[in-house]
Amino acid sequence: MTDPGxxxxxxxxxxxxxxxxxxxxxxxxxxxxxxxxxxxxTSDLAEAVAGELRAAGASVEVRR
Known part of the structure:
Protein backbone atom coordinates (compact mmCIF):
# COMPACT_ATOMS: atom_id res chain seq x y z
CA MET A 1 0.00 0.00 0.00
CA THR A 2 1.33 3.42 -0.88
CA ASP A 3 -1.32 5.81 0.48
CA PRO A 4 -4.35 5.30 2.75
CA GLY A 5 -6.30 8.10 1.09
CA THR A 42 -1.71 -16.16 -4.55
CA SER A 43 -2.31 -13.57 -7.24
CA ASP A 44 -6.09 -14.03 -6.91
CA LEU A 45 -5.97 -13.27 -3.19
CA ALA A 46 -3.63 -10.33 -3.77
CA GLU A 47 -6.01 -8.83 -6.34
CA ALA A 48 -9.00 -9.39 -4.05
CA VAL A 49 -7.29 -7.65 -1.13
CA ALA A 50 -6.09 -4.83 -3.38
CA GLY A 51 -9.63 -4.34 -4.68
CA GLU A 52 -11.02 -4.18 -1.16
CA LEU A 53 -8.39 -1.65 -0.10
CA ARG A 54 -8.98 0.45 -3.23
CA ALA A 55 -12.72 0.41 -2.54
CA ALA A 56 -11.95 1.79 0.93
CA GLY A 57 -9.97 4.63 -0.70
CA ALA A 58 -6.35 3.45 -0.53
CA SER A 59 -3.70 3.51 -3.24
CA VAL A 60 -2.42 -0.03 -3.64
CA GLU A 61 0.24 -1.77 -5.72
CA VAL A 62 0.28 -5.51 -6.37
CA ARG A 63 3.77 -6.85 -6.94
CA ARG A 64 4.60 -10.26 -8.23
Missing part, protein backbone atom coordinates in the same frame (compact mmCIF):
# COMPACT_ATOMS: atom_id res chain seq x y z
CA UNK A 6 -8.80 10.33 2.91
CA UNK A 7 -10.67 7.52 4.69
CA UNK A 8 -7.96 6.15 6.98
CA UNK A 9 -10.36 4.43 9.35
CA UNK A 10 -12.13 2.56 6.54
CA UNK A 11 -8.77 1.42 5.15
CA UNK A 12 -7.64 0.34 8.62
CA UNK A 13 -10.84 -1.72 8.95
CA UNK A 14 -10.13 -3.40 5.59
CA UNK A 15 -6.55 -4.16 6.69
CA UNK A 16 -7.94 -5.60 9.91
CA UNK A 17 -10.39 -7.87 8.06
CA UNK A 18 -7.70 -9.22 5.73
CA UNK A 19 -4.74 -9.54 8.10
CA UNK A 20 -6.24 -10.26 11.49
CA UNK A 21 -4.40 -7.30 13.01
CA UNK A 22 -6.20 -5.24 15.60
CA UNK A 23 -7.65 -1.94 14.48
CA UNK A 24 -4.95 -0.14 16.47
CA UNK A 25 -2.13 -2.11 14.78
CA UNK A 26 -3.74 -1.55 11.40
CA UNK A 27 -3.73 2.21 11.97
CA UNK A 28 -0.08 2.02 13.05
CA UNK A 29 0.77 0.18 9.84
CA UNK A 30 -0.91 2.93 7.82
CA UNK A 31 1.36 5.45 9.53
CA UNK A 32 4.42 3.65 8.14
CA UNK A 33 3.59 3.66 4.44
CA UNK A 34 4.65 2.41 1.99
CA UNK A 35 4.13 -1.01 3.55
CA UNK A 36 3.54 -4.62 2.55
CA UNK A 37 0.14 -5.76 3.76
CA UNK A 38 0.32 -9.43 2.73
CA UNK A 39 3.33 -11.37 1.52
CA UNK A 40 3.63 -14.66 -0.37
CA UNK A 41 -0.04 -15.06 -1.32
Missing amino acids: PHVLEVAKAVRRRTGLSLWHGKLLLGRLPATILDDV
Whole structure:
Protein backbone atom coordinates (compact mmCIF):
# COMPACT_ATOMS: atom_id res chain seq x y z
CA MET A 1 0.00 0.00 0.00
CA THR A 2 1.33 3.42 -0.88
CA ASP A 3 -1.32 5.81 0.48
CA PRO A 4 -4.35 5.30 2.75
CA GLY A 5 -6.30 8.10 1.09
CA PRO A 6 -8.80 10.33 2.91
CA HIS A 7 -10.67 7.52 4.69
CA VAL A 8 -7.96 6.15 6.98
CA LEU A 9 -10.36 4.43 9.35
CA GLU A 10 -12.13 2.56 6.54
CA VAL A 11 -8.77 1.42 5.15
CA ALA A 12 -7.64 0.34 8.62
CA LYS A 13 -10.84 -1.72 8.95
CA ALA A 14 -10.13 -3.40 5.59
CA VAL A 15 -6.55 -4.16 6.69
CA ARG A 16 -7.94 -5.60 9.91
CA ARG A 17 -10.39 -7.87 8.06
CA ARG A 18 -7.70 -9.22 5.73
CA THR A 19 -4.74 -9.54 8.10
CA GLY A 20 -6.24 -10.26 11.49
CA LEU A 21 -4.40 -7.30 13.01
CA SER A 22 -6.20 -5.24 15.60
CA LEU A 23 -7.65 -1.94 14.48
CA TRP A 24 -4.95 -0.14 16.47
CA HIS A 25 -2.13 -2.11 14.78
CA GLY A 26 -3.74 -1.55 11.40
CA LYS A 27 -3.73 2.21 11.97
CA LEU A 28 -0.08 2.02 13.05
CA LEU A 29 0.77 0.18 9.84
CA LEU A 30 -0.91 2.93 7.82
CA GLY A 31 1.36 5.45 9.53
CA ARG A 32 4.42 3.65 8.14
CA LEU A 33 3.59 3.66 4.44
CA PRO A 34 4.65 2.41 1.99
CA ALA A 35 4.13 -1.01 3.55
CA THR A 36 3.54 -4.62 2.55
CA ILE A 37 0.14 -5.76 3.76
CA LEU A 38 0.32 -9.43 2.73
CA ASP A 39 3.33 -11.37 1.52
CA ASP A 40 3.63 -14.66 -0.37
CA VAL A 41 -0.04 -15.06 -1.32
CA THR A 42 -1.71 -16.16 -4.55
CA SER A 43 -2.31 -13.57 -7.24
CA ASP A 44 -6.09 -14.03 -6.91
CA LEU A 45 -5.97 -13.27 -3.19
CA ALA A 46 -3.63 -10.33 -3.77
CA GLU A 47 -6.01 -8.83 -6.34
CA ALA A 48 -9.00 -9.39 -4.05
CA VAL A 49 -7.29 -7.65 -1.13
CA ALA A 50 -6.09 -4.83 -3.38
CA GLY A 51 -9.63 -4.34 -4.68
CA GLU A 52 -11.02 -4.18 -1.16
CA LEU A 53 -8.39 -1.65 -0.10
CA ARG A 54 -8.98 0.45 -3.23
CA ALA A 55 -12.72 0.41 -2.54
CA ALA A 56 -11.95 1.79 0.93
CA GLY A 57 -9.97 4.63 -0.70
CA ALA A 58 -6.35 3.45 -0.53
CA SER A 59 -3.70 3.51 -3.24
CA VAL A 60 -2.42 -0.03 -3.64
CA GLU A 61 0.24 -1.77 -5.72
CA VAL A 62 0.28 -5.51 -6.37
CA ARG A 63 3.77 -6.85 -6.94
CA ARG A 64 4.60 -10.26 -8.23
